[in-house]
Amino acid sequence: MAELNINNRSIGVNFNNPGVAGITLWAPEAHDVTITFNNHVIPLVKEEHGYWSLNTELLKPGDTYWFNINGKQLPDPASLLQPEGVHGPSAAFDVTTFNWTDGQWKNYPLANYIFYELHTGTFTSEGTFQGIEQQLDYLIELGITAIEIMPVAQFPGERNWGYDGVFPFAVQNSYSGPRGLQQLVNSCHNKGLAVVLDVVYNHLGPEGNYFGQFGPYFTDKYNTPWGSAINFDDAGSDEVRLYFIENVLMWFRDFHVDALRMDAVHAIKDFSPKHILQEINERVAELMQVTGKTHYLIVECDLNNTRYITPADQGGFGMDAQWTDEFHHALRVTAGGEKNGYYSDFNGIADLANAYQNAYVYHGQYSEQRQKTFGTDTDGIDGKRFVVFSQNHDQVGNRMLGERSSQLFSFEMQKLMAAAVMISPFLPMLFMGEERSESAPFLFFVSHTDKELIKAVRKGRKAEFADFHTSEEAPDPQATEAFNRSKLNWGTLQQEPHKTMLQYYKALIGLRKHQSALKNTDRKNMTVATDVVTNTLVIQRWAAEQQLICFLNFSDQHQNIAVPSGVNQWQKLFDSADPKWNGPTSSPQIIDTETLMVPPESILIYTQYYA
Template identity: 45%
Template sequence: MTCVRVWAPEVRRVELECAGKRRPMAREADGWWSVAAPELVHGTDYAFRVDEEGPFPDPRSPWQPHGVHGPSRWVDHGRFRWHDAGWQAPPLASAVIYELHVGTFTPDGTFEAVIDRLDHLKDLGITHVELMPVAEFPGERGWGYDGVDLFAPHHAYGGPEGLKRLVDACHRKGLAVLLDVVYNHLGPSGNYLGRFGPYFTDAYRTPWGDAVNLDQAHSDTVRRFFLDNALMWLEDYHFDGLRIDAVHAIVDISAIHFLEALAREVRALEARLGRHLVVIAESDLNDPRVVRAPEIGGHGLDAQWNEDFHHALHAVLTGERDGYYADFGAVADLAAALTRGLVYDGRYSTYRRRSHGRPAADLPARRFVGCLQNHDQVGNRALGERSAQLLSAGLLRVGAALVLTAPFVPLLFQGEEWGADTPFLYFTNHDDPDLAQAVREGRRREFAAFGWDPEGIPDPQAPETFERSRLDWDQPTDEPYAGLLRWYRELIALRRAHPAFAEDRLERVRVRFDESERWLMMRRGALAVACNLGTSPRRLDCPAGCHPRILLASDPGVAVTCETIDLPAETVAILDLVPNTAACGGEAT
């Protein structure tokens, strides 16, 4: 018999509404209410009434087939037949991650439709597929960062069954799956948690309003809510890891920070399941304690997104200096990221007008995820331009090479591999007209401050804003897209094959550069990556004592001898540095 429980510590009465009946629930200890409900079986709709108000969805609803305002639907996770027994995800140190948004990745925008494109990802050389948030959010379309039913896969994508089929299919193809989850805030529309209990606190403020209550009165149960959510995705949906959104906005002054508690419980689940699991953070703090071991005062997560590497690479390649890019732009910044992990590791930030970060050069580079673009860096632009719209064909290949030869774990954003020119815009589908207008006006104000014409900012609520963001799968077979796709495949294959990539100690990375001539050479063991970022050809000196051999070059005009490397404008060459034990003469190929 099904026993239904819900936490509501400060209310007088809770009722279960199911099958046309309202049944009073009994108060238990610690603010919980329960009732036996034999009629509640897999596929049955139900809701709660709280102090005669409602009905409201279950705070832990496993399925919201009618959206955020409708009733919940009961799910028996044991009914699904998995085919991934014995599956193990590849180590994060050997990963190539591919971030995708389910709604725009395919024309259909569903979990099922993603399955049809997995062979493309496998052929590309991807090891880990990272889904942007899929927890139930308002409307039919959105980024997912305003989710409100955190235990329920979005109905428009295919619900619980569709998500399980996608994860199962990924594992059968040899692809690990990561999920982006949001624990720093919930969306405003459809967020009924406050009707049940003190899930939020006004002790702190975040960019989205009151903070999640992780350290005030009743916070033990709130923490348990989010911890159980994380474990559910890993156990019931077989995900191989989580990416935690904006951990700098998770406010918790407890002796054991929420992130440390999360890492501890994931490690325990990993031991119980016998399956490798990872937790990756997005952090704006440049604080290596996020990934340091708890035994030395860290939170114990496996890796964090390296915003400094992205910003340094983007600013060098594009020349942009707006907003936080004002802190970057020098080739020296890119060299610092490659050799120290972080650029701002205690250094003064002009953008922040204060010192920022702390040193992280002693960390292995696998603790950082590096990229040329991701959903934030594309979608938070006014017009959603990708790197392919901001860079020349040559610099686009240079950027790809630096991401895929850097010591960090590389991440690609959907369509990047063929230089997709469809934008990735910010889109929403709020049914509350006041909220929709507030989002629309807020977006215009944000970009007007950067000098954009407010009337030229795409309306997030307009269906065409969403439709324009869908990938065009006819592109990869045509030039110039097909040529860039080949370049990405070659880079990923080289990353997998060359032994230099197994070494991720930052002190072993050597970088030479010239700021005025805009070239950079990165040395990783017996491998060198020579980049000409400028618009004129450059001749670089070869590392001494070796016979260079070109492994990959973005331009057929690259030529090397034992003494020099000739690079046409905006090109990159990846060289195998064979020890020079014999006389060397002529040109190396």
């Protein structure tokens, strides 16, 4: 029987004792279970609660194997490596033998995280973890403190965003597998970068999903956008919960990952007395006590419900932070983006001011799109519990043509949007390539082998854009071209305007990291003034020794903005319209007047230091 062991993985095939493969499989409805490898066929012993187990010295790391359930050959649902893909045999892998050299690494305080979201397959031409390693110095020079890797759980083929994974423990073979991920994390830590891994616990992909043939991993009690929900509270759910808790602990313990970003937790259906997220939080706390290391749990959730990020002793699930899409939506509408689809609920700069002040735009108001009152109050919750961005994989890739901000907004507006994220009291995140105004799209792509599934995906993509009222055709997600077009263009680094944008982002991130008023995530140390007519914001931020004032002009005209009274003189700290950033004009170094003329689509930041 499997029992949770904080120190070692207890399901699947493991080598926790030297020379011995410990094998544990949950198959509660099976009457006969064997494992096949190297011409050996060995029966497993039935244990309590539907588990089957075996200890053998015959199975070695690197050997491929199959489980046979009632005579049917299946891969291991807890496999660590699928060398031949989702339909092939599993490979025994000893996750404990990597030679870690990151002993001096200490995770950053969450408030110091500056995220950089990337997709392994398209971040570099190689499309591997080694490719990412080769660009770590670039990311460090940019000022990034944490890379966030889109899901790496084994998916069908070699082209996928990662949210179609069907082996949550197996690291994608085409990315270079589990050893490659361990090497990448080790290198990141030795260079001073934290690693966040995107994981999916709300559904499993459709192709290569053999879970239902092992046991009740799914329940028909609830429907999700992907079909039956993962079984977190129905009959047999104890073992399903254990499976996913083991997965969380493995990434932290065996891969030294610093934080997990959990995809769409609003789609996790669990009415147990203790929600699965709360239990995960408790188990991670136990692990941290044992190891002395710090790990974070970050969730994507579209419910605007602070229960997810409220500590468990206050009735919450205890997650450390959450993605905040509504800041993005309000920012893009303010910048002149379209107001169709899910953007229809956002009304520009007033909502952006609301997002700065409340993290959520909807925190108890009526939502026309949802046709109900929506969201909860965020008072008293520190800014470091919210992650904000002007782009991410969803907001770019879920556009029909995958256009980035570089294709939708002017150069000046791109700079303003980037600064709007960096001056917030929240945690900033970049999406790969935005720092150099990347022109390549980020399209939706898959590489399924099931013809009916391919047809369904194509049909689904067309239906997804029905609300956006366009006559254009969605690119074929199955086509290799969609994947290749989505790869970053590293050859443009020394070309304009990419070169200047990169330098701009470096300066902007440096400002965030080194100015005490911007590093401060205390949301109380901020005021926001809005002028809807001129489409401008004035944001003041302060810390013990510094006060900042930020003038944001989202209009296409010069705007004369009132300077807050009570301060004798402000010194310019940052100017997005400066000619050194290919801007049109430079503003005064000192302001001691009652108003300031702010150029179109720009931000001016002035400071005063206290004696």
